[in-house]
Amino acid sequence: MTGMENYRELPPRGKPLKRAYVAVMLWFVGRAIQAAARVDDAVREEFAALPAGFTFSLGVLPRGPAMIVGKDEDGRVRYRGWQTAGKRIDLQMKIKNLEGAILMFTFQESTAAATARNRLIVDGEVPAACAVVRVLDRVEVYLLPKIIAKLAVKRYPDRPGEDKLRNRIRIYVGAVFGFR
Amino acid sequence: MSPSPNSFVFCSPAKVLSGNKALENLPVELAGMDACRPLILTTAGLASRGMERTMAAVFADSGLTVGFFTGIPAFPDRKLVRALYGLYRDRGHDSLIALGAGPVLDVAKALNIALSGAPEDLEAAAAGTLANRKLRPLTAIPNLDVSGYEMTRYASLSSLSLTAPTAVPELIVLDPRTVLPEARKTTAAAALLTLTQAVEAFLHPGRNQLTDAYAYGATRYVMENLPTALKHPSHHSSRIALANAAFFAQTAFDNLSGGMIFCLGMAMARRCAVSPGLIMGLLLPHGLLLEMDREETPGRDLFLAVGGAEDYAVIEEGMGIRKAVDRFVELLLELQSLIPDFPRSIRDIGLAKSDLEELSGAAGNVGGRGSLALSEVRYLLDKAWETRF
Numbered sequence: 001m002t003g004m005e006n007y008r009e010l011p012p013r014g015k016p017l018k019r020a021y022v023a024v025m026l027w028f029v030g031r032a033i034q035a036a037a038r039v040d041d042a043v044r045e046e047f048a049a050l051p052a053g054f055t056f057s058l059g060v061l062p063r064g065p066a067m068i069v070g071k072d073e074d075g076r077v078r079y080r081g082w083q084t085a086g087k088r089i090d091l092q093m094k095i096k097n098l099e100g101a102i103l104m105f106t107f108q109e110s111t112a113a114a115t116a117r118n119r120l121i122v123d124g125e126v127p128a129a130c131a132v133v134r135v136l137d138r139v140e141v142y143l144l145p146k147i148i149a150k151l152a153v154k155r156y157p158d159r160p161g162e163d164k165l166r167n168r169i170r171i172y173v174g175a176v177f178g179f180r
Numbered sequence: 181m182s183p184s185p186n187s188f189v190f191c192s193p194a195k196v197l198s199g200n201k202a203l204e205n206l207p208v209e210l211a212g213m214d215a216c217r218p219l220i221l222t223t224a225g226l227a228s229r230g231m232e233r234t235m236a237a238v239f240a241d242s243g244l245t246v247g248f249f250t251g252i253p254a255f256p257d258r259k260l261v262r263a264l265y266g267l268y269r270d271r272g273h274d275s276l277i278a279l280g281a282g283p284v285l286d287v288a289k290a291l292n293i294a295l296s297g298a299p300e301d302l303e304a305a306a307a308g309t310l311a312n313r314k315l316r317p318l319t320a321i322p323n324l325d326v327s328g329y330e331m332t333r334y335a336s337l338s339s340l341s342l343t344a345p346t347a348v349p350e351l352i353v354l355d356p357r358t359v360l361p362e363a364r365k366t367t368a369a370a371a372l373l374t375l376t377q378a379v380e381a382f383l384h385p386g387r388n389q390l391t392d393a394y395a396y397g398a399t400r401y402v403m404e405n406l407p408t409a410l411k412h413p414s415h416h417s418s419r420i421a422l423a424n425a426a427f428f429a430q431t432a433f434d435n436l437s438g439g440m441i442f443c444l445g446m447a448m449a450r451r452c453a454v455s456p457g458l459i460m461g462l463l464l465p466h467g468l469l470l471e472m473d474r475e476e477t478p479g480r481d482l483f484l485a486v487g488g489a490e491d492y493a494v495i496e497e498g499m500g501i502r503k504a505v506d507r508f509v510e511l512l513l514e515l516q517s518l519i520p521d522f523p524r525s526i527r528d529i530g531l532a533k534s535d536l537e538e539l540s541g542a543a544g545n546v547g548g549r550g551s552l553a554l555s556e557v558r559y560l561l562d563k564a565w566e567t568r569f
Contacts, residue, residue: 006251010236012243061208062243097204098241
């Protein structure tokens with residue numbers, strides 16, 4: 001027996017729909033962070049504690065998609081696209097695979113749970129990574145209805161903000177139209 | 181009494197990925213082992229249960245092309261290893277993934293020994309003289325139908341029994357999609373084999389805190405999850421718990437020599453073609469009663485694992501082994517109620533009384549691991565022969 005009759009090769013066929021979904025979610029969340037840094041005090045304070053020029057990325061291994069968010073020298077938070085090549089990134093958060101990203105972005109798993117289940121690789125300072133996770137949680141509270149957000153965040157805040165509805169509208173509008 | 185911390189060696193080189201979507205981490209883990217073109221080995225039976233589709237999905241977004249071989253038979257031989265040796269080299273593979281249990285891991289370990297050195301190394305491994313050389317990356321994705329050797333240094337290939345400390349899989353993945361529901365009798369037999377390995381690790385004179393920890397985890401998982409896994413085969417958590425228990429127990433087993441019940445069970449299974457786990461389950465209560473009178477037997481430690489913390493807190497001094505035996509008998513009776521053809525005695529497995537004498541000697545040859553007191557073996561077999569649960 002040569003063994004060849006029982007052998008075949010499995011080429012990587014890709015998962016285009018899932019990749020597209022995660023790419024859209026990352027794009028939207030990245031722009032929502034940019035908007036939330038302008039309208040929400042808690043997010044603003046988290047970024048204020050990070051050094052000027054601080055940039056972080058959240059992406060999926062091995063080939064993306066990703067989002068990059070950074071702080072300008074003047075302290076403004078900006079979404080900087082999905083291309084990591086050629087950019088100086090202080091903190092890289094990499095989801096180990098697309099299915100892990102799907103669990104996170106369909107809110108079956110919170111960012112904290114995904115971290116605890118070893119779905120993320122963090123390359124950078126741990127305090128900064130914790131700050132980014134808190135920012136992501138805060139943004140998800142604004143973007144999602146409470147019943148879903150409770151699944152997506154570690155702890156749903158008792159008082160998510162005095163102007164929650166107004167902030168939510170401003171963040172949605174900012175994320176969709178990209179106001180800076 | 182806790183085992184002495186003086187002078188022990190413990191080795192568990194495997195990284196374990198367990199739980200939902202654990203398989204999806206394979207590409208990243210392979211990259212960490214400098215591997216990008218794995219060869220997956222499995223059986224035709226598992227391939228027909230959707231494993232090819234599962235593995236194709238796991239690697240779909242990885243950019244890696246993987247080889248998928250489905251021709252591992254129940255009793256593999258060296259001819260197959262030779263064919264796979266050529267296949268692996270010709271197709272440019274750089275690592276192995278064993279998808280399945282028993283013979284799949286046997287072939288994967290033998291092939292890995294041959295590939296990492298020379299095909300003649302199999303003889304050295306059979307003689308126990310193989311040099312401690314690092315082998316190629318081997319990932320094991322076992323299921324519930326374990327043989328007791330998957331995650332250890334041992335493998336058997338027709339007439340060859342191989343031993344290579346570095347053959348232990350580097351990575352073990354336990355995912356609900358590959359730890360599939362099996363027939364009730366198969367699940368029960370594998371779990372009883374795991375339980376035997378764990379319990380005998382507690383009773384071994386060379387036990388240490390680490391083997392105790394692994395044996396404790398294995399025993400608790402089996403006692404808590406076996407009935408659920410049998411009643412509700414679709415219950416993911418209980419299946420994954422049993423698969424983890426097998427890893428824990430085999431790691432403890434790999435660090436200690438085999439116990440009497442394990443060796444006897446293996447020897448009897450060879451003679452009468454019954455799953456060794458079923459036989460070990462029937463022998464286990466008798467084996468424990470033999471240990472009861474020994475001063476050094478850690479009865480309370482064992483009962484903590486078998487009965488759990490709450491019951492442990494209320495047992496009287498010196499009653500640990502007796503209570504553990506009661507629990508095992510209760511478990512056997514429950515298994516009998518769930519599995520109609522579950523054997524009630526070693527008389528039900530096709531043995532004749534005249535076979536017992538020969539078995540006493542044969543048990544000493546299992547795996548060439550340690551020596552057994554023949555009078556004790558004979559006593560145990562006689563007791564088991566007389567008993568019907």
